[in-house]
Amino acid sequence: MIRARINSKLIFTAAFLVICLVLMLFSYYNPAQFSKLRREGYTLGGFFYSLSTKSKQALVDLVESITETRKIKKENELLKTRLNQLIFKQKNYYQEIEAANKRLQKLLNFKRNTPYHLIPAKVLAYSPENFFKVIYINRGREQGVVQGMGVVNAEGLVGKVIEVYAGGAKVMLIIDKRSKVGVRIQRTRDIGIVQGTGNPEICELHYILTRAEVKVKDAVVTSGLGGVFPAGILVGYVSSIQKKPNYIFQQIKVEPAVDFGKLEELFLITEKK
Amino acid sequence: MKKFFLFLFLLFLSLILQFILKGWTDKVTLDFFFILTIFWSYIREWREGVLAGFCCGLIKDIFFFPLIGVNAFSLLLIGLLASEVKIRIYQQNIVFFTLMVGILFLINSLVLSIWLFLFYQFPFVYTTVTSLYPSFFFTLILCAIIYLIGERLTGRIYPTTLGT
Numbered sequence: 001m002i003r004a005r006i007n008s009k010l011i012f013t014a015a016f017l018v019i020c021l022v023l024m025l026f027s028y029y030n031p032a033q034f035s036k037l038r039r040e041g042y043t044l045g046g047f048f049y050s051l052s053t054k055s056k057q058a059l060v061d062l063v064e065s066i067t068e069t070r071k072i073k074k075e076n077e078l079l080k081t082r083l084n085q086l087i088f089k090q091k092n093y094y095q096e097i098e099a100a101n102k103r104l105q106k107l108l109n110f111k112r113n114t115p116y117h118l119i120p121a122k123v124l125a126y127s128p129e130n131f132f133k134v135i136y137i138n139r140g141r142e143q144g145v146v147q148g149m150g151v152v153n154a155e156g157l158v159g160k161v162i163e164v165y166a167g168g169a170k171v172m173l174i175i176d177k178r179s180k181v182g183v184r185i186q187r188t189r190d191i192g193i194v195q196g197t198g199n200p201e202i203c204e205l206h207y208i209l210t211r212a213e214v215k216v217k218d219a220v221v222t223s224g225l226g227g228v229f230p231a232g233i234l235v236g237y238v239s240s241i242q243k244k245p246n247y248i249f250q251q252i253k254v255e256p257a258v259d260f261g262k263l264e265e266l267f268l269i270t271e272k273k
Numbered sequence: 274m275k276k277f278f279l280f281l282f283l284l285f286l287s288l289i290l291q292f293i294l295k296g297w298t299d300k301v302t303l304d305f306f307f308i309l310t311i312f313w314s315y316i317r318e319w320r321e322g323v324l325a326g327f328c329c330g331l332i333k334d335i336f337f338f339p340l341i342g343v344n345a346f347s348l349l350l351i352g353l354l355a356s357e358v359k360i361r362i363y364q365q366n367i368v369f370f371t372l373m374v375g376i377l378f379l380i381n382s383l384v385l386s387i388w389l390f391l392f393y394q395f396p397f398v399y400t401t402v403t404s405l406y407p408s409f410f411f412t413l414i415l416c417a418i419i420y421l422i423g424e425r426l427t428g429r430i431y432p433t434t435l436g437t
Binding site: 009012013016017019020021022023024026027028031034037048051052053055056 | 288289292293294297319320323324327330331334335339340341342343345346349350353388392
């Protein structure tokens with residue numbers, strides 16, 4: 001039984017081996033006989049081969065596009081960050097520099113044109129109490145600052161030094177209720193006193209006679225009387241006038257020339273050049 | 274009949290895969306016909322193994338070989354040997370199976386080299402080494418993977434034909 005099975009296996013295999021041998025010999029000596037079969041085969045094979053190369057190219061393109069997309073995404077992120085930095089700088093830094101440049105240019109012009117020696121100073125702090133309009137500056141006794149010195153900026157009169165320390169000083173602004181400055185209406189030459197109201201936008205001008213021809217927007221400058229401030233420093237502009245019958249003096253409001261909310265660089269007036 | 278069509282389908286799939294792989298890379302070489310012969314012979318009985326080897330070899334010869342019948346001859350033998358190994362020394366073991374595939378691949382390469390030497394006077398050692406490297410490793414790896422997948426899916430790599 002086993003032998004019969006082995007025999008059948010041998011016969012079966014041998015038959016196919018013989019077929020193979022015949023095919024080998026036939027195809028070796030008559031290759032043209034199989035050329036048609038091969039041609040058909042290559043038509044089919046060519047289709048799959050082209051499909052394969054196309055799919056490979058598509059895959060390569062896909063991978064490349066993914067890689068490229070990642071690269072572009074990374075670059076985009078980098079550019080976004082850079083753009084945000086630049087926008088931040090433009091909005092916060094460059095404008096600040098530009099504004100500081102303009103301000104300093106104005107101050108430089110003011111210093112060149114003014115007939116006084118000026119000590120530059122910077123605002124360190126505003127008074128923490130709302131009812132006193134005072135500031136602290138970074139110049140004091142060591143820099144030659146003395147009590148009573150006038151403080152100005154490019155816009156006009158700021159105030160006067162009321163306390164002096166070694167490296168700093170306290171300045172009372174002209175808008176402080178305690179402040180009184182001798183002034184003159186520039187156009188009419190009428191003399192008066194500007195007193196602060198505590199309101200940074202309004203000061204009161206006293207002792208201008210009712211008959212004086214004062215007009216709104218007239219410039220009010222320091223009179224130089226009393227020796228505290230030199231004459232001719234702009235204090236502000238007349239903003240409203242009220243004349244009452246039987247009153248000796250007019251009630252005049254003056255809008256300070258200085259914007260007290262934006263004080264930064266100041267000058268202390270020492271003496272005439 | 275169902276198995277016949279399944280085999281035809283697998284044969285056609287092997288052909289397509291062989292073409293696709295050829296188009297994709299020349300570094301990775303795999304013999305899908307050899308793999309089909311091995312598994313079909315290992316799963317089915319010896320007659321089917323011999324026939325499968327013959328058919329696979331013939332298709333390979335038609336599409337990829339200058340001489341018709343060389344691969345048919347070698348794969349026919351491989352089919353028979355794989356069936357014999359399964360019958361005589363069957364072990365459901367991945368290491369054993371991989372070892373068997375390696376030895377059969379070597380035999381296949383030797384048979385091919387002999388025929389090529391006889392017909393075209395190709396240097397025997399050169400032909401053997403060329404047909405072995407690097408497809409030997411890739412084929413072995415793929416066979417092992419298929420074996421593991423088959424084992425995982427069915428619980429055993431071949432069904433009830435043991436001893437037939």
